[in-house]
Amino acid sequence: MNQINWNRSFIELEREIDPKIEQPAVYIRKKVEIEKPIRQASIWMTALGVYTGYMNGTRLGNQRLTPGYTDYHYRLQFQKYDVTELLNQGTNIISAIVGDGWYRGCIDIGSIRNTYGTKTKFFAILQLMYEDGSCEDIVTDESWKVTSHGALRENNLKTIERYDATMELENWMKPEYDDAGWKNGISSQYHGRLILQEGEQVLCHEHFVPTVRHTPDGNTVLDMGQNFAGHVKFKVTGKSGIMVTLTMGECLDEHGDFTMKNLVAEGAGSISGAVGQRLEYILKDGEQTYEPQFLISGFRYVLLENWPEEVKAENFEGIAVYSQIPFVGNFTCSNELVNKLVENVRWSQKSNFVDIPGDCPTRERSGWTADMSVFSKTACYISNPRKFLKKWLNDYVLEQSEDGNLPYVIPCAGKPPARRGCMGWSTAIANISEVLYQFYGEKEDLESVYDCVKRFVTFNENRAKKRNKLLFYKHGKHRKYIIETGFHYGEWLEPGHPMYQDFFKAMLCPDTEFTTAWFYTLVTQTAHMAEVLGKEDERKSYLELAENIKKAYDKEFLKNGRVKSKRQCRYVRPLAHGLLEGELAKQAAADLNERCIANDYRIGTGFHTTCKVLDVLSDYGYRDTAYGLLENVKQPGWLYAVTKGATTTWESWDGLTEEGKPVDSHNHFAPGAVVSWLFEYCAGIRPLEPGFGKIRIQPVPGGSFTYVNCNYNSIKGEIVSNWKIYDNKFQLHVVVPEGVTAEIIMPGQTKYCVKGGDYTYEESLSIW
CATH class of the missing domain: 2.60.120.260 (Galactose-binding domain-like)
Incomplete structure (x- = not known):
């Protein structure tokens, strides 16, 4: 048939x-x-x-x-x-x-x-x-x-x-x-x-037996000990017609009571739309067991109501449900808080990879594209998400408008045109495809999106020529390369920037520095795709366009080539996007370093530059500052949540107030993008050619770390980078897959070129 x-x-x-x-x-x-x-x-x-x-x-x-x-x-x-x-x-x-x-x-x-x-x-x-x-x-x-x-x-x-x-x-x-x-x-x-x-199977995975809590407000709550996405299987005995309810939530409030108020988006006042996460079960007579058929919730805690018998932990089972993606990378070190952070990031990925890469398993469950974009490299180091993401990217291509515009949520569920063309979000199709190509070396990952990305570049070329009436005082020929129309979230979730305040600002006028930097990156990534696919004339055309955008960025947002801003993101972005070079880049990195130290090593970046701030600092020799940001336990910082008992990564840096009130979703994978730095810089594992046919292992030790154990099962085989500091020495043990060429660069800059095998190197700390 x-x-x-x-x-x-x-x-x-x-x-x-x-x-x-x-x-x-x-x-x-x-x-x-x-x-x-x-x-x-x-x-x-x-x-x-x-x-x-x-x-x-x-x-x-x-x-x-x-x-x-x-x-x-x-x-x-x-x-x-x-x-x-x-x-x-x-x-x-x-x-x-x-x-x-x-x-x-x-x-x-x-x-x-x-x-x-x-x-x-x-x-x-x-x-x-x-x-x-x-x-x-x-x-x-x-x-x-x-x-x-x-x-x-x-x-x-x-x-x-x-x-x-x-x-x-x-x-x-x-x-x-x-x-x-x-x-x-x-x-x-x-x-x-x-x-x-096309995608990976969604299956039941880990099982949790809860502890039973009796909260100050008189309720009975199950504590699974882990925040995850899934459901609760239970056994109950009672009379026919009794209705019991289970409500699943992530948090206890500042009083120790069950709450879902944290799912109110910052500044919103109330939850936008029903979250529910509620199971209602009407008993028949006698003992019975039930496991939900189609309900899936994001939770650690379960509020029980109208239970007809003594609540016993052994009658309940939490079951994690997520896509069957192979986990291939592991990282541990001497800082147990960092180890817990890595574990939390892994759990946030599991919780949100349920057939599509969602943003959170509670409030929205939407395929926000920027979340996956900033997290894509981390996802590829700790797992193999290629099959999972390819299925999702196929929907991305199909969602493109006739004019070349792209949504910023995939699937976009029939959203209006206003939900399209958001730079840094809608550009994710290019960014994610580039990451997949680097990790798996398959040209098909670029071929399948190339025409779509080209059309989106053309859309943005045309859009950049349009003027925002609120910026009537802005002049100059260079402005035909500045994107100043359309809706753009911008940096998003930057400390001290309430999300709803930023949202309404973006409604009126976009952050043109942000949009133009991402326009440049979109075009340079398209040029690289053209090069890989053998389209030389198109590559040259895109490189010419990229150069014009870069000149426009310099004229509009830099002062004599220098960044002038109090915001960390304004330094990270031009460095990470390649918009600064030479001495000007070094100066921007030095300025960024000073601001990070002056901020007492607290994070000052938002959604789009947090994933790059440690990379940039490390690239320009400020590894001590990079480690200072990573190991900071004050708010805002990655480890603050860990010290407060988090078992997943939080949506915002303000996930818990000083009074202990939970804020925003407590299960977003995007902030966990920092884990790629642990693999790529701390352990030093990175591809020198797409697909890890040639690799570099160049660890960057620092901070309180005295050892690192890291392994990554690439498509060419397992790569190991383990190092330790002892007796004033640095020792590095590496494993290179058979048939793979590797450059091994020690912290003292001694370089070794080897082929597949098991190697150990050592040097004195005094040469650093």
Whole structure:
């Protein structure tokens, strides 16, 4: 059967519904009679919504939230299952439960419902190959039976799951069940493209047994000991009709009570849209066990209400749910707070990599592009996210407007044009693809996005020629390379800059220094793509454009080539983006160093330069300051959260007030981008050519560190960089993969060139 017929073989699962009201899940059944011996059988399934499929009562696969999240306007994933061993000669039952998922459930900061549609749909095709060589296809049509009168009464992966155990459909997956009261599905079709699953599987992972807390306000709260994304499985005994509730949250407040008030975005006053994270369960008689079907929450704490028996920890289990991405890098050192930071960053990645790279697993769960952009190098050092990100980047390309503009949330869920063209965010497609190419050496990672990136460059060339009326006093030919229109978040989450204040400023007028620096980087990255892909004329054209942007930046934002600002980001950005060279770059780095020291080694950077500040300081010889920033335990700083018991990285530097009041999301991976510095500078592991065919190991010791143990399993094999300081000596032990050439550069600048093998070097500290 070809795919055009697949698209026409969906069934709509509901008739008249009120889209303003949460809907129950839909239960689906199809009776299949098999009269001949089977050689092989496969079934394909997908849904506009999320589904769990079964064959003769056996669950198909162990994935969660299938078919996953893509922009349903354009494409929809499906899964394939081998069911040969599950079929019987005689009567067989194909069944499934379909819920709202991302298709109809709450998504984004406003928790908007019905973004892609109001009625869920389902598709399946069972392909049978008989021993006699004949074949048969059984496809979803109006003969498939559906009902909404099952136990799963509400299901919204973000806000609520309500399960009424008194309404369970006993034996509904078995042949003897009488489905006469069920309705027939309604023939429908899907207008996008059907694709076999591209991303990693979303699976259940770590399991946690909680401790039981009795909070000052008289409530009972479970403490999982770890902030994560997932759900709670529980056992309970009680009388039929009792409704118990579990509400999942990240924090206890300053009094030690359960709270979700931290999910109010800074300055907003109230939470924008429902967060919920609430499980309601109506008991049947006796002992029963329940595990949520489609709800996934970000939490460490669980508020229990109306529990009918003594709360015992052993009756509850927290289960982490995230995409099955291989973790390939490890870093430990003599500073245990830094080790805990690395562990927290790993947990924030796990929590937010649930089929798409989200920003937080609670309030928004949106694919904010800048979050992934700043974190991409760290993600590649501690894991192998290529397959996961390639699937997401394919949606990025499809979301491009006709004029070349790009969204800053992917999937963009039909957001208006105002949610596009944000420099530093919408540019992420180029930045992430460049990082993937450096780590995995596959030209395809650039080819697949190149035309899209080119169109976005052209869009910004045209936009740079437009004038912002509020900047009427700005003049000069160079301004045709300055981007001053459109909405741009700018540096974002800079200490001392409340996010809502910055948001409203950006609404009126963008930070043109920020937008122009990112315009320059976008163009230089496009030029590099053109070079790799053998498009020499295009490379030259982009380099010429980049040079003009650089001159415009110098004229508009520098004073005789120097940065003049109190903000750390204004020094980091031109250095990190290559907008300063030679003595001027050295002067800017020296000025940055002075400001970091004067700020008592507290972080002064925001979203886009925090990931680069240690790199820049190290590149220009200020390693002591870099370590000072890293190891600072005062607020704002990475380790402040660790000293306060954080188990993930926080959204903002102000995650906890002096009074102990939690602020903002406590599970964002973007601030954890600092971990790439630990691999690339502290341990010194970096590729000298794409794909780690040639590498450099050049550790930068400093701070309180007396040892570092770091290993990274690259696509060429495991790379090890372990060093220690003892008896006034520095010893470095490295492992280079077979067939890989490595430059080993000691802190005293002694250089060795080696090929695959195991090596140890030593030098006196006195030569530094």
